[in-house]
Amino acid sequence: MKKNIFGLILFLVALSGLSAQITISGILDSTVSLQAGAGDSPAFSFGIEEFANIRFQSKLRDKGTVYGAVNLIAAAGDYAANAQMLALHGASSPLSVTSYVAGQNFFAAVEIERLYFRLNGEHTDFEGGLMRMPFGYAQVWGSSDFLNPRNPLKPDARPRAVLGASLSWFPVDELKLLTFFAAPRDASARNGEGSFFGLSVDKHWEKASVQGLYSFEIPIRTSSSNSYYGLHRFGLSVKADLEIGFVMDALYTYNHDAGTKEEGLSLSAGADYSFFGGDLIVMAEYLYNGKSSSTAFEFSNNNYLYTGFTIRFNDFTNMNIALISCFDDISFTPAITFNHDLFQGAVLTITAQVPLDRDLFHNDGNRGELGPIPPDELQPFKDLYGLRGRYFNCSARIRLRF
Numbered sequence: 001m002k003k004n005i006f007g008l009i010l011f012l013v014a015l016s017g018l019s020a021q022i023t024i025s026g027i028l029d030s031t032v033s034l035q036a037g038a039g040d041s042p043a044f045s046f047g048i049e050e051f052a053n054i055r056f057q058s059k060l061r062d063k064g065t066v067y068g069a070v071n072l073i074a075a076a077g078d079y080a081a082n083a084q085m086l087a088l089h090g091a092s093s094p095l096s097v098t099s100y101v102a103g104q105n106f107f108a109a110v111e112i113e114r115l116y117f118r119l120n121g122e123h124t125d126f127e128g129g130l131m132r133m134p135f136g137y138a139q140v141w142g143s144s145d146f147l148n149p150r151n152p153l154k155p156d157a158r159p160r161a162v163l164g165a166s167l168s169w170f171p172v173d174e175l176k177l178l179t180f181f182a183a184p185r186d187a188s189a190r191n192g193e194g195s196f197f198g199l200s201v202d203k204h205w206e207k208a209s210v211q212g213l214y215s216f217e218i219p220i221r222t223s224s225s226n227s228y229y230g231l232h233r234f235g236l237s238v239k240a241d242l243e244i245g246f247v248m249d250a251l252y253t254y255n256h257d258a259g260t261k262e263e264g265l266s267l268s269a270g271a272d273y274s275f276f277g278g279d280l281i282v283m284a285e286y287l288y289n290g291k292s293s294s295t296a297f298e299f300s301n302n303n304y305l306y307t308g309f310t311i312r313f314n315d316f317t318n319m320n321i322a323l324i325s326c327f328d329d330i331s332f333t334p335a336i337t338f339n340h341d342l343f344q345g346a347v348l349t350i351t352a353q354v355p356l357d358r359d360l361f362h363n364d365g366n367r368g369e370l371g372p373i374p375p376d377e378l379q380p381f382k383d384l385y386g387l388r389g390r391y392f393n394c395s396a397r398i399r400l401r402f
Contacts, residue, residue, distance in 0.1 A: 021058055021059040022056060022057070022058040023056065023057055023058075024054065024055070024056045025054075025055050025056075025401075025402060026052060026053050026054040026055050026069075026401075026402055027052070027053050027399055027400065027401050027402075028050075028051070028052045028399070028400045028402065029049070029050070029051040029052075029397050029398070029399050029400075030049075030050055030397065030398045030400075031047075031048070031049045031050075031051065031079075031395055031396070031397040031398075032046065032047065032048055032049075032395065032396055032397075033046060033047040033048075033049075033077075033078060033079070033393060033394065033395035033396075034046050034393070034394050034395075035047070035078060035390050035392065035393040035394075036390065036391040036392040036393070037389055037390055037391070038372040038373045038389035038390055038391050039372075039373040039389030040389060041389045041390060045077060045078050046077045046078065047075070047076065047077035047078030047079040047080070047082075047395075048075065048076045048077055048079065049073065049074070049075040049076075049079040050073070050074040050075070051071065051072070051073050051074075052071070052072040052073075053069060053070075053071050053113065053158070054069065054070050054071075054072065055067070055068065055069040055114070056068050056069075060117075060119075062120075063119060063120060064117060064118050064119040064120055065117065065118050065120075066116075066117045067114055067115070067116055067117070067118070067131075068114055068115045068116075069112075069113040069114035069115075070110065070111065070112055070113060071109075071110070071111040071113050072109075072110060073107075073108065073109040073110075073111070074106045074107070074108050075106060075107045075108075075109075076105065076106045076107065079107070080102070080106065080107035083107050083109055112130065113130075113158070113160075113161060114129075114130055114131060114132070114161050115129050115130040115131075116128060116129025116130055116131035116161075117129055123169060123170050123171065124167065124168060124169050124170070125167070125168040125170075126165070126166070126167050126168075127165065127166050127168075128164070128165040128166075129163070129165075130161045130162070130163050131161050131162070131164070132148060132159060132161050132162075133147050133148065133162055133164060133166060133180055133182065134148060134159070135147070135200060135211065135213055135235065135237070136211065136213075136235065136237040136249040136251070137209065137211065137237045137238070137239040137247050137249060138237070138247055138249035138268045138270070138285065139247065139270070139272075139283070139285060140152050140268070140270065140283075140285040140287075140306045141249070141266075141268040141285060141287040141295060141304070141306070142249070142268075142295070143235075143237075143249045143250055143251045143266035143267060143268050143287070143293070143294055143295055144211070144213055144235040144237050144249050144250070144251045144294070145159070145294075146215070146233060146251060146253075146294035147162050147182055147196070148160060148161075148162070149294075149295070149297050149298050150298070151298050152306055152322070152324055153324065153333060153335075153353070153370075155335075155337070162182045162183070163182065163183040163187075164180060164181050164182035164183055164196070165180065165181050166178055166179065166180040166181075167179050167180075174203065174204040174205070175201075175202070175203050175204075176200075176201070176202040176203075177199070177200075177201055178199060178200045178201075178202070179197075179198070179199045180196075180197070180198055180199070180200075181195065181196065181197055182195065182196040183195060183196075184196075184218075184220075189220075192218055193218050193219065193220045193221060194217065194218060194220050195217070195218045196215055196216070196217050196218075197215065197216050197218075198213065198214055198215030198216060198233070199213075199214055200212060200213045200214075200235075207240060207241050207242060208238070208239065208240040208241070209238070209239050209240075210236075210237070210238050211235070211236070211237040211238075212235070212236055213233070213234070213235030213236070213237070213251070214232075214233065214234055214235070215232075215233040215235075216230055216231070216232055216233075217230050217231040217232075217233070218230050219231075229255075229256035229257060231253060231254065231255055232253070232254040233251055233252065233253050233254075233294070234251070234252045234254070235249075235250060235251040235252070236248075236249075236250050237249040237250070243273075244271050244272070244273045245271060245272045245273070246269075246270075246271050247268075247269065247270050247271070247285070248267075248268070248269045249267070249268045249269075250265065250266065250267040250268075251265075251266050251293065251294045252264050252265050252266075252293075253265075253266075253290075253292060253293055253294055255292065258292065260292060262290060263290040263291040263292045263293065264290050264292050264293055265288065265290045265293055266287070266288065266289055266290055266293035266294045266295040266296075267287070267288045268285055268286060268287045268288075269285070269286055270283065270284055270285025270286060270306075271283070271284060271285075272284075278312065279311070279312045279313075280309065280310070280311055280312070281309070281310040281312075282308070282309055283306075283307070283308045283309075283310075284305065284306065284307045284308075285305070285306045286303075286304070286305050286306075287299070287303070287304040287305070287306075288302060288303060289301065289302055289303075289304065290302070299326075299369070300369055301326050301327075301328035301329060301369055302328055303326070303327040303328055304324070304325060304326050304327070305323075305324075305325045305327070306322065306323075306324055306325075307322065307323050307325075308320060308321065308322040308323075309321045309322075315341075316340060316341040317338075317339065317340045317341070318338075318339050319336065319337065319338045319339070320335075320336070320337040320339075321334075321335075321336050322334070322335045322336075322337075323335075324370060325370070326368060326369050326370050329357070329366070329367075329368035329369055329371075329375075330357065330358050330366070330368060331355070331356065331357035331358075331367075331368020331369055331370035331371040332355075332356045332357070332368075332370055332371075333353055333354070333355045333356070333370045334353070334354050334356070335351065335352070335353045336351065336352050337349065337350070337351045338350045338351075342398070345400060345401045345402070346398065346399070346400050346401075347398070347399045348396070348397070348398055349396070349397045349398075349399065350394070350395070350396050350397075351394065351395050351397075352392070352393070352394040352395075353390075353392070353393055353394075354391070354392050355370055355371050355372045355390060355391070356370075356371060356372075357370065357371025357372065358371075359371060359372075359373070360372055360391075372389055372390060372391050373389040374389070
């Protein structure tokens with residue numbers, strides 16, 4: 001493992017010396033955390049993490065660009081325990097690392113985050129490799145972004161890349177047609193089952209944008225199923241920047257074998273507005289999450305609401321106050337994030353979350369998804385994401401950009 005990290009650093013240094021067209025940049029996060037545990041978690045626990053995201057890119061004359069990014073992680077305490085859990089789940093987790101080793105003092109991991117190329121034509125772009133394929137305009141829930149699931153409880157998590165390719169065509173200004181392919185979620189699949197194909201259309205105006213999306217997932221046949229239908233996904237995302245900013249993002253997943261009805265729908269809609277010249281921004285975004293929809297991998301109930309307030313104190317300091325709510329089981333997670341620029345290229349961020357539900361106040365067994373102790377049926381899922389029982393967790397991070 002140490003040889004891998006050392007070799008990677010030497011490789012990046014060598015790249016930077018080969019050509020003036022190769023650029024290297026990145027971030028270094030130093031984070032400490034404190035958590036008050038609930039349920040089977042320790043009463044109090046801490047975590048230490050050193051995280052580096054190193055990015056490089058190189059121009060291919062005026063015809064294209066090669067991009068890459070790797071994550072280097074050293075962790076102890078809660079961060080090490082969570083990282084080991086993710087690594088053990090491997091391909092089943094959207095957050096799994098490429099390789100890891102656990103030592104006496106820290107857990108170390110290396111992850112290939114991005115590795116792809118882009119070729120530029122006069123009216124076309126072609127991209128291929130390990131890359132991000134974003135869809136939809138939603139700011140919080142990401143209904144259309146089915147290849148890169150997100151979770152507002154983990155706001156700093158970078159959406160994972162997928163291995164695939166896309167071809168974009170720009171027939172006229174502000175119009176984009178895109179067709180794409182993505183490999184199956186099961187990386188060991190060799191017969192093409194589970195692969196994704198699709199296309200999208202984006203149209204932009206001065207004050208509004210709209211995106212249409214269709215994707216087909218090749219059926220996975222097993223001994224108990226010989227389906228030839230696969231999964232169809234139909235998406236529509238709209239945003240408008242008027243006096244108030246509006247966004248709507250919907251994706252319907254249809255499974256012929258299951259006879260999917262409303263449970264295949266993931267729909268989010270929200271608005272934001274700024275006061276006092278942008279010093280106060282208010283945002284709210286609702287999510288309807290069907291049981292077999294694109295967001296069901298992240299959430300188990302139907303109705304959620306994100307409300308947030310961003311307060312800008314000056315050019316160097318701001319604070320975000322958010323409340324993530326689930327109406328089905330009456331559970332909430334308030335979250336506060338404080339940011340301060342220490343100097344150019346260095347930012348201090350302090351975050352705190354306090355899960356709440358009915359059982360916390362009444363001790364009546366009505367545990368909620370966003371509460372301190374997830375219901376028993378959700379515990380394995382929460383373990384996978386490092387969201388074990390907790391009454392309170394707080395972290396402080398210094399981010400350096402280079």
